[in-house]
Amino acid sequence: MDSGTLAKEETSVMKTLKRSYIQVLYFGLIFLLGSLSSCLVTKKFQAPEYDEPPLFSLDTLSGSGLRVGNYGWRAFFTDSLLRKFIDSTLQNNYDNQIAYERVLQAQSSFKQGKIGYIPTLSLSGQVEHQDLSSAFQFAPSEQYTLSGALSWEADIWGKITSAKRMLKAQFQQSVTAKKLMQTQLVAKTANAYYALIALKESRILLERTLVLRERGLISTIRLFDAGMSNQLAVEQARAQVESVRVMLEENKRSVTMATNTLIMLTGGSLQTMNLGTVEDQRTPETVDVGVPVEALRNRPDVQVSELAFRAAFENFNIAKASLYPTLTISAMGGFQSSEFDKWFTSSSLFNTLIGGLTQPIFMTRKLRTQKEIADSQRREALLDFQKTLLEASTELSNLMESYGAYQRSLLELRRQEEHLSRAFVIAEQLMEYGNATYLDILTAQEALLNVQLSLIQAESNRLQTLVGIYRAVGGGVE
Template sequence: MINKRNIIGVLAMTLILASCNIYKPYKTPEVNTDVYRTDQPADTVNMALRPWQELFTDPALRSLIDSALANNFDYRTVMLKVTEANAAFSQSRASFFPTLNLSAQENISTIQDMHHTEDYNLSANASWEIDIFGRLRSAKRAAKAALYQSIAYKRAVETQMVSSVASGYYTLLSLDKQLQISEQTLVIWEETVNTMKALKETGGVNEAAVVQSQANYYSVKASIEDLRYNIRASENALRLLIGKPAGEITRGSFDDQKLDVDLQIGIPSQLLANRPDVQQAEAGVRYAFAKTNVARAAFYPKFTITATGGYANGVTVGNTPRFFGNFVGGLLQPIFNAGVNRANLRIAKAQQEEALLAFEKSLVTAGIEVSNTLYNYSTTASKLEARKQQVDALLKSSDYTNELLIAGEATYLEVLTAQQSLLSAQLSYINDQLSQLNNVVNLYHALGGGWERPAEDKK
């Protein structure tokens, strides 16, 4: 009777403690509203919500991105990591259910052909931990947060894949354009060499003019070989991104690339909903919070129920078949373990603070990336306008100095200087155009654009 009363008392106390609010509910960390440094008015319209298929209209680029998302080695590896995390989460849910084991035994013995014994035993054992103090529940939440981290990381790789393919594609097209300009310049400078030779015959210029024009010609010719190598290397880099061996890349024209979009950056709170690395960091906070609760639950008792039942049959004198069963309830309360539980709790709390700092850093980093890219877009737009005017002026300067040289009113140095300045400005203009294309790509990526959103998020 005393034992029964003690057991009932312990169970009652356990239920009373379980009814208390042991754990604080998880709250999503607040998002700083001042992470953007921009004069752009606040608006919930966000370009990151646009599917990448709408932003990038070049059919060849779309095909490359599709291929990368299907075949890229890193992305496929991340998909497997998500599968692993999903399996771990399923395993954590299974811990709420009883475990069941089945055992069958047979023992036959004979002693000098006189004594024969046959024993048969079939038994089942079930064990169930009742999660009164939330240890299993917290472990499940930790596994779920780990799954969210894996999903967020997959999204981060997806957005990086889209932006990397787009940037690599635009770089390749810009190299094509630079090669085109350089080859056109090579033809013009070859004509300049011939002009210098003809003028030398008539005494219009000296041998130095001829040699200097030839030096410029060979300089461009050498740079063309560098461009061809860079084109080949860029093609192979894109082939690696799409998970294919080295080869050519089907592509369009640099002059046809237009990304005329409204650069709407939305509001800072949208970074948590859109940017995968911020989502991953927040899931890290959620994971650390759950692990802290697991560590805290180690201070409380574990209540388990064990049941055993079966059938036994012994074929000996006086033995008859029989059923048997056993039901046990157990309560395990940690009393002394050399401070392990306290140390684990301190470690878990410190890791929770680390996760919170990582989340805050991810927000600040995201805000800086958005601010820098937006400002770079603005300055590059102004630079493009000035560079276009520079190229137009140098085109006229090159034509005028050539005419003046033939008329004997300009020196060969003026002609060569004008041609060199024109080529440099033309190549710089292409690089500025490439920078502006990449600014749009980078802003789209910085805001969290490029990953496939669930259907309910698109409504």
């Protein structure tokens, strides 16, 4: 090929490229002007208001104690065995693993949405061979093509931007939902542990009481044989022994269920030989959750509900923008020749640039229906957020009231235990001097056992309520 021919080919290529650049700038200008109108179609998201919860009383929620929501679970729970159980739960629990997989799924969708502005590009190569019939003869024909295709949709009405924001909200929602799952698992594990140690303490108390009552039954039978007691006392003593045995069986069943709950949560077998006691659990004397509105804002379930509203809001923007024209720009270029040796020459070079504007007219009401449904879903998501906020404030208010009630009940039960312990000693002394019967001993012993069991249960309830408060203000995430 001589220099003149080469120069002509270079000039032809430059003209083709120049024409393509002008066309791209033209359609780019259309996009720029059209994008200015996107603000007239899609709306900017505004976060819902966190109104002051009507059920809260600041003087009962705020104090000078531990602000529980600011502590990680490793710092909040002091029992080393409980920390091991929680750690095992977060590692092995199936619900937590499922939540993690959902985060990965949402993350992949969000990555796709982030590049929604970028054109799609494809490359294809083709060799076509045909045998054409002509006068009972076959004339072979070949075509060699190497082309690239580019397609791009202009975000005139903000549909692509809204789709990106919706996917981002859904991704953040999945991340927050995993935090919600973690707070729930931490609370469930702690509650199951506190229930188990309370049951173990109750069992020790019942076993000790059973030994005492069996000895008392033997003494009553001996007194009856000596003519110093009656059949009523014997039957009462036997009934007291049987009642403790029944409580021990019920305790055994409850221990098995609590242990199985921990096994299910932690995903493995448990070594519960070194369980702590209820009295060993160090907790703050006063509980401070901070400003009520901020406490609710920190809750993962409230955050999930707000993000769901945001996703529904952006989905409505998408449905609304779908009613307007769509501007697409497509470009194709490459080399095409019927001769292999001239495939990659200037004479085989081709390019095409197409700009299209599509306005939906009759879609069997599909797009308008989608818009109406998306609008209803947006309003539904807002109502769900408001409902979640109210339920969260109700729960936290109830938990704070219950915690205070358990604190006061514990003080009363401890005083009651002191009185009944002294009453039991006095009954034994009176019996020695013949001023009391063995029925008086049994009555005092029964009352003391009941208050001691109530004391253990009340302390367990107080601990579980404190865990509920910790979860209710978003605690348990690290």
